[in-house]
Amino acid sequence: MLPMPAVRRFPLYLREIDACIERDEEYISGALLADVLGLDRVLVRKDLALTGVVGTPRLGFPVKELSSAIHSILGWDTTTKAALVGVGNLGTALLGYGGFREYGLRIVLAFDRNASLVGKTVKGVKVESMSDLSRLVRENGVEIAILTVPGESAQQCADELAKAGIRGIWNFSPASLTVSPEIMVQHENLASSLAVLSHAIAAKSVS
Amino acid sequence: MLPMPAVRRFPLYLREIDACIERDEEYISGALLADVLGLDRVLVRKDLALTGVVGTPRLGFPVKELSSAIHSILGWDTTTKAALVGVGNLGTALLGYGGFREYGLRIVLAFDRNASLVGKTVKGVKVESMSDLSRLVRENGVEIAILTVPGESAQQCADELAKAGIRGIWNFSPASLTVSPEIMVQHENLASSLAVLSHAIAAKSVS
Numbered sequence: 001m002l003p004m005p006a007v008r009r010f011p012l013y014l015r016e017i018d019a020c021i022e023r024d025e026e027y028i029s030g031a032l033l034a035d036v037l038g039l040d041r042v043l044v045r046k047d048l049a050l051t052g053v054v055g056t057p058r059l060g061f062p063v064k065e066l067s068s069a070i071h072s073i074l075g076w077d078t079t080t081k082a083a084l085v086g087v088g089n090l091g092t093a094l095l096g097y098g099g100f101r102e103y104g105l106r107i108v109l110a111f112d113r114n115a116s117l118v119g120k121t122v123k124g125v126k127v128e129s130m131s132d133l134s135r136l137v138r139e140n141g142v143e144i145a146i147l148t149v150p151g152e153s154a155q156q157c158a159d160e161l162a163k164a165g166i167r168g169i170w171n172f173s174p175a176s177l178t179v180s181p182e183i184m185v186q187h188e189n190l191a192s193s194l195a196v197l198s199h200a201i202a203a204k205s206v207s
Numbered sequence: 208m209l210p211m212p213a214v215r216r217f218p219l220y221l222r223e224i225d226a227c228i229e230r231d232e233e234y235i236s237g238a239l240l241a242d243v244l245g246l247d248r249v250l251v252r253k254d255l256a257l258t259g260v261v262g263t264p265r266l267g268f269p270v271k272e273l274s275s276a277i278h279s280i281l282g283w284d285t286t287t288k289a290a291l292v293g294v295g296n297l298g299t300a301l302l303g304y305g306g307f308r309e310y311g312l313r314i315v316l317a318f319d320r321n322a323s324l325v326g327k328t329v330k331g332v333k334v335e336s337m338s339d340l341s342r343l344v345r346e347n348g349v350e351i352a353i354l355t356v357p358g359e360s361a362q363q364c365a366d367e368l369a370k371a372g373i374r375g376i377w378n379f380s381p382a383s384l385t386v387s388p389e390i391m392v393q394h395e396n397l398a399s400s401l402a403v404l405s406h407a408i409a410a411k412s413v414s
Contacts, residue, residue: 001406001411008400010406074405075409096296100401105405143408168408178245186403198287201375
C-alpha cells in the first residue's frame with residue numbers, strides 16, 4: 001500500500017488531470033499541477049513518482065497514462081459495489097448523492113433495522129431487512145459498507161458486516177469500530193470536523 | 208484555541224456523556240469513557256482536563272457540568288447560523304441532513320449560481336441568487352458557510368463569502384482555498400476518504 005497522505009491527494013490530482021483530458025491537452029507538468037492545487041512542488045513530484053508514470057522533460061506527464069495509473073491505484077478503474085447500512089437522515093442523503101459513481105462506487109443495497117422502512121425504495125435503492133444482510137451482501141458481491149447508523153448500533157452492524165465478508169467499512173457513525181485487521185475502516189466524522197470549525201470561531205469570539 | 212486532535216474527540220465524549228444524562232446518571236469516569244470509545248485512558252484524562260471540570264475520586268466527572276463545558280468549548284451552546292453555497296447533489300443532501308441541529312448549526316440560507324434553482328425551496332430552505340449573497344449573509348448574521356460547489360468555482364465563492372464577512376468555511380469542494388487567516392477553513396474531502404478505503408482494498412486484491 002502507498003502512503004495514505006499521498007493516496008488522499010490522488011483524487012485532487014485526478015480532477016485536474018481529467019480536466020486536461022477534456023480540454024484535449026496531452027501533457028501536464030507536476031509544477032503546474034502543484035500550483036493549481038496550491039501544493040508544494042516537491043511533494044507533488046514525489047506523489048506522481050508513486051504512479052510509475054514517467055514524465056518527459058519540458059512536456060510533463062502524459063495525462064491519459066497518468067489518469068489511468070491513478071484510477072488503477074485507487075481501485076477506481078472498476079466498479080466497487082457498496083451497501084449502505086442505516087437509512088436515516090445521513091444515509092438517505094448519501095443514497096441520493098450521485099458523486100460516488102465518479103469514483104467507481106455504486107450503492108446497490110440499503111439496510112435498516114426499522115421495519116417500517118424495509119421494502120420501501122429510498123433514492124432508487126430498495127431498503128432491505130438487516131436479517132438478510134449477510135445473504136444479500138454475498139449474493140451481490142458487495143465489498144464496501146457505508147455505515148450511517150447511530151453510534152450505539154455501529155459495532156453490532158460492523159460485526160454483522162464482517163461476518164458477511166465485507167472488505168471495507170466507511171464509518172459515518174460517531175463510534176470507533178473494532179474489526180479484524182483484514183477489514184479496512186475509514187472513519188468519517190462530520191461532527192468532529194464541525195467541532196474544529198465551531199471551536200475556532202467560538203474561541204476567537206471570546207478572545 | 209485548544210489542540211485540534213482533542214477538539215475532534217470532544218463530540219465523541221459528548222455523545223457518551225449526554226447518554227449518561229439521559230439515563231439519569233450523575234458521574235462518568237474518564238476510564239469508562241475511554242473504554243467505551245476504545246481510546247487510551249491517559250489521552251482521555253488529558254482531554255477532559257482541558258474542560259476545566261474537576262473530577263471526584265472514585266465517582267468521576269459530574270456529567271451535567273462536563274456536558275455544558277464541552278458544549279461551550281465547541282460553541283455548541285448557542286445556535287450558529289450557516290449558509291449553504293451550491294445546491295447540487297451533495298448540497299441538497301446536506302440541506303436535508305437534520306443532524307446538524309444537534310451541534311447548534313442551523314442552515315438558514317442556500318445559494319446557487321443556477322438561475323433555474325433560484326427561488327425554489329429545497330429541503331425547506333429557499334435558494335437565493337449568488338448576487339444577493341453578501342447582503343443576505345450580513346442581514347441574517349450567518350457565521351459559517353458550507354461550500355458544496357464544484358472545485359473550479361470554489362475559490363471565487365470563498366472570496367465572495369470572505370467579503371460578506373463569513374467567519375468559517377466548511378469546504379466540501381475538492382479545491383484548496385486561499386483565504387485570509389481570520390477565516391477558519393475546514394476541508395471535508397469525501398473523495399479522499401474513499402480513496403484511502405478503495406486503494407487499500409485494491410492493493411490487497413493485487414497482493
